[in-house]
Amino acid sequence: MARCRWYRDEAARAFRLGMEGQASENLIEFIDRYSHQLGSRTISPGEMEGIAAVLGELFEAQARKDYLYLADLLEYRLVV
Amino acid sequence: MSSLFELNIGLISGRWPDLAERIVTASVPPSAFIDRSGRQESLVYEGIHLSSGEDRDREARLQASLVPEGSREAWVYGFGSGDLPRALLGRSEVIHLHVVVMNYPAARFSLASLDHSDWLSDPRTELVMAERVGGIHFPFAASPACLRIAEEDAARLRDLVVLELSTPHIRSKYRAEDAGLRERLASNESFVVADRDVADLFGTQAGATIVIAGAGPTLGRHFQTLRRKRSACFLIAVDAALRPLLVNGLIPDAVLCIDGHEKIVSFFEGLDPEPLRATALVYFPVIHPRILRSWPGPRLAAYPDHPLYADLAVRRPRATLYCSGSVIHPAIDLGVKSGAAKVILAGADFSFPGSATHVEGCVVRESVKPAPGTDWVVDGHGGRVSTTPAMRGYLRDLEGYIAGHPEVIFINGSRDGAAIRGTECREEPL
Numbered sequence: 001m002a003r004c005r006w007y008r009d010e011a012a013r014a015f016r017l018g019m020e021g022q023a024s025e026n027l028i029e030f031i032d033r034y035s036h037q038l039g040s041r042t043i044s045p046g047e048m049e050g051i052a053a054v055l056g057e058l059f060e061a062q063a064r065k066d067y068l069y070l071a072d073l074l075e076y077r078l079v080v
Numbered sequence: 081m082s083s084l085f086e087l088n089i090g091l092i093s094g095r096w097p098d099l100a101e102r103i104v105t106a107s108v109p110p111s112a113f114i115d116r117s118g119r120q121e122s123l124v125y126e127g128i129h130l131s132s133g134e135d136r137d138r139e140a141r142l143q144a145s146l147v148p149e150g151s152r153e154a155w156v157y158g159f160g161s162g163d164l165p166r167a168l169l170g171r172s173e174v175i176h177l178h179v180v181v182m183n184y185p186a187a188r189f190s191l192a193s194l195d196h197s198d199w200l201s202d203p204r205t206e207l208v209m210a211e212r213v214g215g216i217h218f219p220f221a222a223s224p225a226c227l228r229i230a231e232e233d234a235a236r237l238r239d240l241v242v243l244e245l246s247t248p249h250i251r252s253k254y255r256a257e258d259a260g261l262r263e264r265l266a267s268n269e270s271f272v273v274a275d276r277d278v279a280d281l282f283g284t285q286a287g288a289t290i291v292i293a294g295a296g297p298t299l300g301r302h303f304q305t306l307r308r309k310r311s312a313c314f315l316i317a318v319d320a321a322l323r324p325l326l327v328n329g330l331i332p333d334a335v336l337c338i339d340g341h342e343k344i345v346s347f348f349e350g351l352d353p354e355p356l357r358a359t360a361l362v363y364f365p366v367i368h369p370r371i372l373r374s375w376p377g378p379r380l381a382a383y384p385d386h387p388l389y390a391d392l393a394v395r396r397p398r399a400t401l402y403c404s405g406s407v408i409h410p411a412i413d414l415g416v417k418s419g420a421a422k423v424i425l426a427g428a429d430f431s432f433p434g435s436a437t438h439v440e441g442c443v444v445r446e447s448v449k450p451a452p453g454t455d456w457v458v459d460g461h462g463g464r465v466s467t468t469p470a471m472r473g474y475l476r477d478l479e480g481y482i483a484g485h486p487e488v489i490f491i492n493g494s495r496d497g498a499a500i501r502g503t504e505c506r507e508e509p510l
Contacts, residue, residue, distance in 0.1 A: 016132070016139050017146065018224030018242065020469065022249040065453035068139070068225050069129040072118060076134045 004033040005080055012071040023067065027074075034080065054078050085192035091200040092191075096207045099181065103191065106184035114193060123161055123193055125186045127452065130225045131161040140167040147219045149173075155217045157241050158182040158226020162196040168221065169202050178217065180208045182230040182238065210234030216241060235458050236479075236501065239472040246469070250405075258388060261366050264340050265392055268365040271372045271379065272396050278362050278382035278414065279399035281334065286419035289313045291426055291510070292411050293332065295320035298494035299427025299439040301507075303328040306426075309510045313424070316415055318407040319347045321427060324441035331355045336411040338384070338403060340366035346443050348374065362414060364403075365392070382410065404477035405470070412478070422489045424509045429497025430475040431457050431467040460495025460505045467498065475500065 007030035014023035038051065054077045061070040093100040115122045118133025132139040140163035147154040147168060153176040156165050165179050179199075181187050190196070199205055211233040222241050230238040291306065291313045293299055299321055306315070307329055317325055317332035319339075325332055337344065345368050353376035361375045362382055372379060381396075383389040384403040401410035401417070408428055415423045427439055438445040448466060456464040457472055475498050482490050482502035492503040499505070 013142065016142050016224070018143075018222050018227055018245045019249060020224075020242075021246050021253075025249075063451070063453060064127045065228055066128050066225075067228070068132055069115075069122075071139075072129075072132050072134050076118070 001037065001080075004030060004037055007033060008074050008078070008080055012074045015067040015071040015074075018067075020067070027062070027070075030074070034078075037080075051079070082192045084195055085188070088191040088196045088200060091197055092207060095200075099207055099209055102184050102209065103181075103188050106188045108185050108189045108192070112186075112189045121193075123190055125183075125189055125225075126229055128225050128228050130186070130190065130223070131163060136161060136163045137167070140164045143221050143223065144168050146221045151219050152176065154178070155220040156180065156222070157220060157237065158223035158230070159187070159190070159196075160223035160226050161190060161194055162199055164221055164223055165199045165205065169199055169204060175204055176206065177202075177204050178206045178208050180210050180213055180234075180237070182210050182223075182226040182234040184231065186226070186229055210237050213237055216244060220244075232458050232462065232464070235456075236476065239457070239476045242469060243473045243476055246473070261340055261388055264366045265388070268367075268369060268372065269392065269396065271369070272365050272381045272392070272398065275379040275381050277398045278380040278401065280380060281360065281362070281414065282399065282417045283419050285314045285415075287421045288419060289422045289424065289510070290415035290418060290420040291315050291424045292408065292415055292428065293317040293321040293325055293330075293426050294408050294411075294428035295324070295438045295442050296427040296429025296494075296497055297432065297434050297436040297439055298429055298497050299324065300328075300441075302426040302493055302510075303330065305508065305510050306330055313510065314415075314418065314420075316411050318411050319344060320407075320438060320442050320444065322347055323351065323443065324439045326351065326355060327441050332359055334360040334362050334414065336362050336407050336414065337367050337371060338364040338407050338410055340368065342368065343444065344368060345370055362401075362410070364389075364410075382414075384410070402481055404474065404481075406474035406478075408474065409478060409481065412481070416485055416488055420488055422491065424491045424493055425500070425503065426493040426509070427497075428478075428492070428500070429465075429494065430471045430478075430500075431459065431465040431498045433459070433465055433494070433496035435466075457498045459497060460492065460499045462499075465496065465498065471498075 007026050011023050011026035058073045112125045115124050122133035123130040143164050144167040156179045159165050159179050227238050315332040316334045319337040322335050348371050356376045359377045361379045381398045382401045383398050385400050402413040403409045432448045435448050454466045457467045459465040479501040490503040491509045492500045492505045493509045495505050
């Protein structure tokens with residue numbers, strides 16, 4: 001959990017600083033750990049729907065390279 | 081005109097009239113909007129949020145942290161929502177803050193939507209047009225969203241800033257690969273001992289026209305002329321361009337290979353050795369030994385100016401070739417050190433003209449689909465051509481190299497690839 005948060009924070013920090021390569025690598029590490037974490041605990045269908053919606057927005061922001069919004073989604077919208 | 085815009089532009093007109101003119105004449109696209117879904121307003125321009133919509137101050141303080149405490153002068157690339165210049169002016173020790181405008185319509189949108197009067201009226205602020213900034217200045221902080229939406233006039237500066245921001249990460253990645261490369265250097269040392277020094281080629285082409293064949297998509301346009309005038313020039317190819325050249329009846333005088341990656345071997349596999357008996361393979365000794373073993377012609381070792389080679393350079397001194405990540409760099413440096421009066425760049429596109437990654441016939445050629453958010457660089461027509469951040473970095477480093485060699489004429493053989501500062505563009509260069 002702590003490691004997962006660490007990668008999230010590092011990804012958000014690097015995106016806000018414009019360090020895209022570093023940010024993207026940390027994002028990949030975070031998503032990897034986060035999906036693992038989701039798979040290992042019980043989540044209500046409602047909660048899952050919320051998480052899926054934020055992740056959907058996150059990947060859209062990543063595709064259009066809207067990185068400050070992506071950082072907001074990571075830090076303020078995604079429950080980790 | 082909003083009252084906020086009148087207030088902000090009034091301050092700019094009084095202090096920087098040229099800049100005010102550029103902003104007033106810029107038109108904001110209708111897609112620009114204010115996102116109010118977060119705790120704070122965030123401006124969205126071309127689909128890109130210019131700031132956090134949750135905690136703009138915190139974000140600006142983080143971005144400002146790139147400027148060391150105690151700095152008296154600093155540069156800000158892109159003012160976004162104004163929070164970053166404000167954060168730096170909050171430091172009493174800052175006596176001069178240069179704020180560079182990277183996109184005029186976005187600047188207009190921001191000035192019409194938010195109150196910037198505090199930092200615009202601060203006597204320490206100097207608002208600057210990106211096109212008037214010669215190069216990157218330090219120390220700096222940047223609004224990454226403004227780098228993303230930078231206009232053509234600001235593209236070169238954007239690339240220099242992005243390159244600088246990514247350098248620590250690139251270095252740490254290379255350091256992680258160092259162990260494997262050290263092993264490769266050790267196992268290839270016997271080749272270095274047996275082979276000639278690249279310095280043997282230096283000065284051998286004094287006053288010549290040297291063509292550098294990169295593997296970009298536009299290389300193919302030069303095949304016909306090159307065949308006709310082959311004897312009039314010295315031809316140096318990067319490894320990826322070798323096969324396409326041979327298929328088109330062109331035998332280079334020298335081929336550059338510098339990358340230890342396994343995939344590079346595919347550039348050499350299955351080639352007919354006969355035409356290459358007199359072609360020099362110039363290499364950095366990290367390359368795969370299979371390439372060295374199978375090369376039918378003379379081999380010449382060279383080193384980049386890199387700490388990884390320091391020990392080997394003491395034991396087996398060899399000449400160096402300039403390299404900043406791309407094989408095109410040492411290929412060009414070899415041309416210059418061989419004595420070229422004129423260097424013609426063919427297929428040095430640093431981009432994907434025609435939506436292809438490489439020249440036809442190159443085994444790693446792929447087609448690229450244009451997508452929103454694709455990275456771009458200014459081409460020789462003044463438009464945009466898609467690229468990657470890495471290639472932009474190689475391009476800007478090459479421009480720095482060219483600027484250091486005023487004794488050589490550099491010709492860019494295509495307008496469809498990236499415009500290269502310091503070159504003259506001629507599509508029939510020979």
